[in-house]
Amino acid sequence: MSTIVVNKEYRDRQKRKDALISLFIGFFALLWIFPLVWTLYSSLRPYVDLEANGVFSFPEHLNLQNYFDAIRRMNLPLYFTNTAIITIPAVVLTLFLGSLMAFVVSRYSFKANVALLLFFTAGNLLPGQLIFIPLFKMYLAIGDAVGDRRFLYDSHWGIILIHVAFQMGFATFVLSSYMKTIPKEISESAMIDGASVFTHYFNIILPLLRPALASLTVLMTTWIYNDFFWALVLTSSDSKRPITSALGRLTGEYVTDYNLLAAGAMIAALPTLIVFFVLRKQFVAGLTLGSTKG
Amino acid sequence: MSVEQNGVSRRTLIKGAALGGIGIAGGATVLSSCGSKASGPMSFGARTVDESPTKQLKGLVAAYEKKSGNKVTYNATESNAFQNNLSQYLQGTPDDAFQWMAGYRMQFFAEQGLLADLSDVWKDLDSQYDNSYKIASTGLDGKQYFVPQSWYPWGLHYRKSMVKELGLDPENIATFDDMLKMFDAMKKKGLVGFAAGDKGGWEAMGTFDIINARLNGYQFHVDLLAGREKWTDQRVIDVFKQWELLLPYTNKNVLDLEWDGAMQLLLQKKAGSTLMGSWFGGNFKEKSQEDYDDLWIVPFPEINPEHGVDTIDAPIDGFCVAANGANVEVGKDFIKFAGDKEGMQAMLDTGIPMTSANKNQDTSTYDAFQKQQLNVMSQAKYITQFLDRDTRPDFAGPVVGPAIQSWYKNPKDVNKIVDSLQAQWEALPEL
């Protein structure tokens, strides 16, 4: 009896405390997204309006004119296509190769497993600038060797490969952690049934990885989509650059019309926001980081 | 091989290569120019994405395509990105012809064999340019690697209407004291007298250049940038002391503004003047013709009567041909057209303000502001490019830029700053 009373009291107290915590975190959450909301709001106002009446004036006009202007000037279809050509294969390849590595190191006992895992994860943490000069030289040399300078340099494949090489470490790490949570009986019965390594991976493990792959898709898409460094140093043709550099152009160009810039920024932010919202539910569920749940 | 290299160590030569510090042996052997007509597709690299210059360059490209029948691909890159990436660009898959700057920034890449020799193009263009342009287009080996397009003077910009309101004569800001008097009057009206921005780290180099040239003269300035004088020299300290006199009239957030921030202050009539290159006329015009007509430039006023207003920073922009381009011959053909009066005219015909480098250009279509730029230019005897074009690139950007920024933060540190500048110059590796 008495424990139930204590329990109820405790619950009530906790409820009040939680309400307070919610309020507090909620306040900061609003503060957190305020800069974004303000930019969104500004993007809907014509600059002349602001200029004439000040930033805090009541908006006389709210319209999408800045968006139309930005779309017209930014040459969006081209840059969005480039981004898709880079991001989609890069994410798919990263997840594929990462899952292969993770599969082997978590399902088979080899002496080199741990070392391999370490080597990959360490590579993922290196700063990009550490490798860019030799990488650039290597891309050119490979290009010259196959008789086409644009084989890797100034080519979407060159950008895709460096993203894959870099991000694989993180994918391997997360996927191998996740695989440890998959009951090994599944693997054992597969092997007793005489399934080949390939079948084991492709028909049994891969389908079970779906939640983890969903979360990694969000993270990898965000990282690769948002990269501007590799796209800048490894291309010379503007027609091959992704949307992030197009936004850079807008920044350089319209020094006086900030609201147009805001519209451009919102457009460029849209794809990653969409990916995030679509996969939001699976996002946290699929991430596993060396956690201890059996 | 040029004669200068005899008996001079490579290090002194390179360090001494700042513009004006070199005597160019002009004795290129005269060969009859190549008879075959260059044809085929080519690509042109623009280092700007701004609306106005893009329109101008596309005018040039269209005129060339029409004349030659060669197809030109236009490849634009934002200017900061272009500069940061130039070395890779030139080594990799560059456009055949591209937009670049004269002076050290061209000479360095010419020396590395990344630019095509344009001596034969210059044979045709020679008569159309003053010798100073040819010198600015010449590499350390005495060959030409650059064809000028336009230039813009660095001077004191202000709005005529605002100066008139103060009861001063806008045409007559001749000495440093006149200028301070003007600033005083502006300050009393609650305005910023001398708007400045240096967030990018290069903007204020123009102020250093001009005060040094006014105070200590052209020769000292050139020698300093070439390493023949020391940064710890009292004369350099004096430059900063003189500069300090402007600080009470300068906005407090210099390191928060890029060049366009300073321009905005002038555009919105919050500031009375700013020291900058005259490239931003287009921004005024975008706002209104009235604002553009109000814009004016005079030479930075005299400080030391011995030197008067004899020097000016007037960077030359123009074109180079990449040695690694796919079609060097067509690139040269294009650049010859661009440097010719005809190509220049095609750019001017787009209606975008530009001061042509070609001496045969018809300037009758120039508006008042452009004519004033010519006037300002003609008052100068010596032309410098700009600090970051007149000295080693690994010194200007990484060392001088931050040094000036730290001076803005604390002008009292001037001695420490010049000590550090000199130490870092001496620590530079041989090229």
Next chain:
Amino acid sequence: MNSTAANKDTSKVSRRRAFSPQDRLTLGAFIGVPTALHLLLVWIPAIATIGLSFTYWTGIHISDIKWAGFANYHNIFFSTPVFWSALKDNVIWLAWFGLIATPLGVLLAYQIDRQIRGHAFFQTAYYIPVVLSLAVTGIIWNFMLRPDGFINGILGKDITNPISFFGDDRWNLYVILVMASWRHIGYIMLLYLAGLKAVDPALREAAALDGATEWETFRKIILPTMRPVNIIVLVITIIESLRAFDIVYIIYGTSGAQVPILGTLVFQNISGEGQSMKGAAYATILFILSIGPIIAYLRQSFKEDVK
């Protein structure tokens, strides 16, 4: 923990068994392709850069490479005062992330994991900045902090005399740190949330029944259970603080003397026209500083795997 260890024993097919030649080939390819790619594109260039840091070179002709010994390092340590300012800024950065941003992210994750009211919205709101690209982040914060931006506007400052958020030494590093935290906190929150869902809710309930306070539960139950994730979060905090670059680059460009950090020094010296192998030396210093935490982290994972 016990059950985990028990699971681990069978988690791998530990019996030695003969693989068919085809299986051996498959396994070889599964490991070989990713490893070769990673080695070729990441580690070999990284080691090459370390080698180049002992040379003079403009990065153009291979034949121009000249041995410099420790000259680049000597130059950095003794003739480049900005290096020490950068080091100091990186240390402040680390302290800020380590003592403020990361703990806030962890705390947020903890509360959101308890499913307090509005947790789904909170999770989204705090995570959104992480998915925005850098250029977008730069534009957004410019809207806040420009001379005619939101904050100066709300304080009633005229554009001739605004607060100089990015220009004034007294606070510009902290302005940058707030911007960086805007993204970092959401990222840490996400990682920690991912770890927290592995903690058995029964543990927490039991602690509550025993009358443990929230703080005690967190400290005595959650933190120890989360050890592996703690290590990951700690390493990410250290690495991100050391190799910070993006946010400073987007605000200041390559000049970056106002908030000097090692990442900008590398970029400034290794790219552009001023390219020299001093940049490679900076990169190597950065590498040596980061390799410590990386090794610590790896040893932790190693222990995990051996168990």
